[in-house]
Amino acid sequence: xxxxxxxxxxxxxxxxxxxxxxxxxxxxxxxxxxxxxxxxxxxxxxxxxxxxxxxxxxxxxxxxxxxxxxxxxxxxxxxxxxxxxxxxxxxxxxxxxxxxxxxxxxxxxxxxxxxxxxxxxxxxxxxxxxxxxxxxxxxxxxxxxxxxxxxxxxxxxxxxxxxxxxxxxxxxxxxxxxxxxxxxxxxxxxxxxxxxxxxxxxxxxxxxxxxxxxxxxxxxxxxxxxxxxxxxxxxxxxxxxxxxxxxxxxxxxxxxxxxxxxxxxxxxxxxxxxxxxxxxxxxxxxxxxxxxxxxxxxxxxxxx
Amino acid sequence: xxxxxxxxxxxxxxxxxxxxxxxxxxxxxxxxxxxxxxxxxxxxxxxxxxxxxxxxxxxxxxxxxxxxxxxxxxxxxxxxxxxxxxxxxxxxxxxxxxxxxxxxxxxxxxxxxxxxxxxxxxxxxxxxxxxxxxxxxxxxxxxxxxxxxxxxxxxxxxxxxxxxxxxxxxxxxxxxxxxxxxxxxxxxxxxxxxxxxxxxxxxxxxxxxxxxxxxxxxxxxxxxxxxxxxxxxxxxxxxxxxxxxxxxxxxxxxxxxxxxxxxxxxxxxxxxxxxxxxxxxxxxxxxxxxxxxxxxxxxxxxxx
Numbered sequence: 001x002x003x004x005x006x007x008x009x010x011x012x013x014x015x016x017x018x019x020x021x022x023x024x025x026x027x028x029x030x031x032x033x034x035x036x037x038x039x040x041x042x043x044x045x046x047x048x049x050x051x052x053x054x055x056x057x058x059x060x061x062x063x064x065x066x067x068x069x070x071x072x073x074x075x076x077x078x079x080x081x082x083x084x085x086x087x088x089x090x091x092x093x094x095x096x097x098x099x100x101x102x103x104x105x106x107x108x109x110x111x112x113x114x115x116x117x118x119x120x121x122x123x124x125x126x127x128x129x130x131x132x133x134x135x136x137x138x139x140x141x142x143x144x145x146x147x148x149x150x151x152x153x154x155x156x157x158x159x160x161x162x163x164x165x166x167x168x169x170x171x172x173x174x175x176x177x178x179x180x181x182x183x184x185x186x187x188x189x190x191x192x193x194x195x196x197x198x199x200x201x202x203x204x205x206x207x208x209x210x211x212x213x214x215x216x217x218x219x220x221x222x223x224x225x226x227x228x229x230x231x232x233x234x235x236x237x238x239x240x241x242x243x244x245x246x247x248x249x250x251x252x253x254x255x256x257x258x259x260x261x262x263x264x265x266x267x268x269x270x271x272x273x274x275x276x277x278x279x280x281x282x283x284x285x286x287x288x289x290x291x292x293x294x295x296x297x298x299x300x301x302x303x304x
Numbered sequence: 305x306x307x308x309x310x311x312x313x314x315x316x317x318x319x320x321x322x323x324x325x326x327x328x329x330x331x332x333x334x335x336x337x338x339x340x341x342x343x344x345x346x347x348x349x350x351x352x353x354x355x356x357x358x359x360x361x362x363x364x365x366x367x368x369x370x371x372x373x374x375x376x377x378x379x380x381x382x383x384x385x386x387x388x389x390x391x392x393x394x395x396x397x398x399x400x401x402x403x404x405x406x407x408x409x410x411x412x413x414x415x416x417x418x419x420x421x422x423x424x425x426x427x428x429x430x431x432x433x434x435x436x437x438x439x440x441x442x443x444x445x446x447x448x449x450x451x452x453x454x455x456x457x458x459x460x461x462x463x464x465x466x467x468x469x470x471x472x473x474x475x476x477x478x479x480x481x482x483x484x485x486x487x488x489x490x491x492x493x494x495x496x497x498x499x500x501x502x503x504x505x506x507x508x509x510x511x512x513x514x515x516x517x518x519x520x521x522x523x524x525x526x527x528x529x530x531x532x533x534x535x536x537x538x539x540x541x542x543x544x545x546x547x548x549x550x551x552x553x554x555x556x557x558x559x560x561x562x563x564x565x566x567x568x569x570x571x572x573x574x575x576x577x578x579x580x581x582x583x584x585x586x587x588x589x590x591x592x593x594x595x596x597x598x599x600x601x602x603x604x605x606x607x608x
Contacts, residue, residue, distance in 0.1 A: 148539065213528075216578065221577075231467070234470075235450040243544055267583060271575050281567060282568065290553050300546055
């Protein structure tokens with residue numbers, strides 16, 4: 001792969017490019033808004049719901065619709081543009097839809113286009129797309145913005161969703177380093193404070209713990225019968241632990257299923273560690289409980 | 305029991321009373337500061353650490369030390385007062401120390417004194433103190449301010465710790481209703497938004513779920529080996545779930561042990577519910593996962 005085929009002449013993402021966004025939900029909508037607020041790039045957008053596209057155009061969040069089909073995105077009179085006009089494409093769809101979208105459009109991307117997805121699991125997507133993109137002189141980077149909130153859809157999107165957050169980017173042997181750098185610059189430019197570069201496999205393994213397990217625990221926790229009495233008996237720790245029980249269940253089902261083995265291992269690990277507390281309580285062993293709680297406290301102090 | 309022996313002529317806590325606070329840690333220190341900010345009552349305080357008492361006097365958080373022993377609280381020249389001067393006594397100690405303090409001082413309280421404790425478990429304390437107080441024409445009310453933060457000690461106390469929070473008060477067949485009302489008025493007056501009146505047994509059962517279980521889960525969660533990789537891979541859900549892993553481990557050990565049966569039942573319930581997620585992941589059954597996640601989401605919407 002010849003790095004000079006990348007339509008970027010230095011390792012920054014300049015302000016005069018065309019960025020296409022596929023999927024204008026919470027993440028895609030916020031990406032479009034953040035690009036508009038922070039850069040002078042031309043922003044194109046597509047959503048399966050034409051009303052969302054109309055709204056984004058009316059709000060000047062998009063410069064034009066991204067016409068992915070003859071029937072969608074081509075509302076009468078609305079400015080529209082084609083995939084091959086994009087220098088960078090940001091895909092903000094669920095995992096399977098991400099793979100389907102790229103597969104269906106291999107021939108429509110311009111050579112040198114940087115394609116970045118935003119799905120919450122990475123191994124399957126990167127395995128499917130990274131090598132195949134490179135073969136076609138396209139530059140695929142798997143991404144995961146760690147900035148979700150417990151709401152979904154364009155109507156909840158906002159330009160500062162990413163401010164201070166972490167963006168994870170995945171690299172493998174097919175990754176073009178200039179494309180990766182361009183992605184890094186773009187995401188830093190729209191508000192991310194930290195960019196984590198890792199492998200897709202490491203991403204999925206760690207995210208099973210840091211992100212998926214809290215969503216499992218929140219749901220498992222709140223499904224206690226005792227929750228019916230919680231009103232008047234709860235404070236911050238209950239509120240914090242249960243916050244993400246309110247989630248987008250189709251999306252999280254897909255994310256969990258795509259990362260089953262890692263997630264099962266983390267849930268089983270947690271169940272084993274919970275059993276330690278039960279045993280110590282049954283024994284009534286205060287010294288052991290002190291030691292266990294101190295261990296958790298130290299981990300929180302050390303690992304944040 | 306004759307309610308007229310209570311030194312309060314109406315069901316409010318007037319501004320001209322003397323309130324003694326035993327234990328000037330996060331809760332006791334904040335109680336003293338909140339009383340000073342919000343009321344004109346005379347505030348007396350005791351702490352096992354004489355430097356804390358000195359500091360509170362210097363900061364005008366206390367009007368005088370509460371002299372509980374000949375050696376403590378009687379620093380040269382510092383204003384000091386006796387337990388029998390108190391109309392109300394707020395005890396902000398650990399559970400066992402709470403019982404020990406009251407037992408050691410039965411004869412020193414003035415008849416009609418309202419005694420309220422602030423420990424996080426209630427059944428044992430109320431069983432030990434409520435009936436015995438009533439026999440002595442003292443009015444005991446078990447209390448639990450649901451306003452902890454993950455810091456301890458007078459140096460972290462502040463007048464607005466209770467603002468907007470919930471105060472739980474326990475009643476039983478020995479509870480004097482005017483004393484209970486006085487407690488309610490006092491706590492509302494220093495910032496609590498909600499007063500929950502319940503039994504000690506109900507308190508302990510529900511609190512095992514709403515407060516103790518989140519502290520167990522936070523510690524069990526963060527003790528995963530994967531935590532060593534969390535930096536750069538975590539966001540809000542991780543932070544929220546692990547926040548209370550940083551805790552006062554001697555206090556929580558005592559609270560857990562005093563409520564063992566309820567806490568064991570809640571941990572085991574959570575372990576069972578977590579196992580459901582594992583089974584569904586192993587089966588790869590997306591419909592079942594959707595249903596489970598929807599159940600958690602609905603519980604969060606319904607029960608808050």
